[in-house]
Amino acid sequence: MKALLTLGLFLLSVTVQAKVFRRCELARTMKKNGMDHHIGINMTNWMCLAQHGSNYNTQTTNYNHGDQSTDYGLFQINSRYWCNDDKTPNAVNACGIPCSDLLLDDITPAIQCAKTVVKSPEDMKIWSAWTRHCQHEDVSQYIKNCGV
Secondary structure: OHHHHHHHHHHHHOOOOOOEOOHHHHHHHHHHOOOOOEOOEOHHHHHHHHHHHHOOEOOOEEEEOOOOEEEEOOOOEEOOOOOEOOOOOOOOOOOOOEHHHHHOOOOHHHHHHHHHHOOOHHHHHHOHHHHHHOOOOOOHHHOOOOOO
């Protein structure tokens, strides 16, 4: 009985920790992964999207009641079209990944999927956080003093 109680307490103490990037840390990571000027999009736009979409938190999810999809991770990539969460009806999974990969501390899968999503600068408009907070705005402050 004591062993079961100890195991139970251990399991309760194990929690999934989100990676919440510091601004410049994320800027350096994005730069290293080729996000600066990817198809003509300045990295500051990706930084603005990550700030307003997830507050730089890899574990951010948002459920969309209308179409029963979920937005995942730093860039809030949607399960309807881009990843598989085994619960979104009629999902496409164009990135060919499980949505859980978008929640990892290693953001390489999220970056690769974001590059799949955005084939032209106009494609940034699919993110309402970007259109509301970044489009037509001076987004230079998102990498200010980061040395990137």
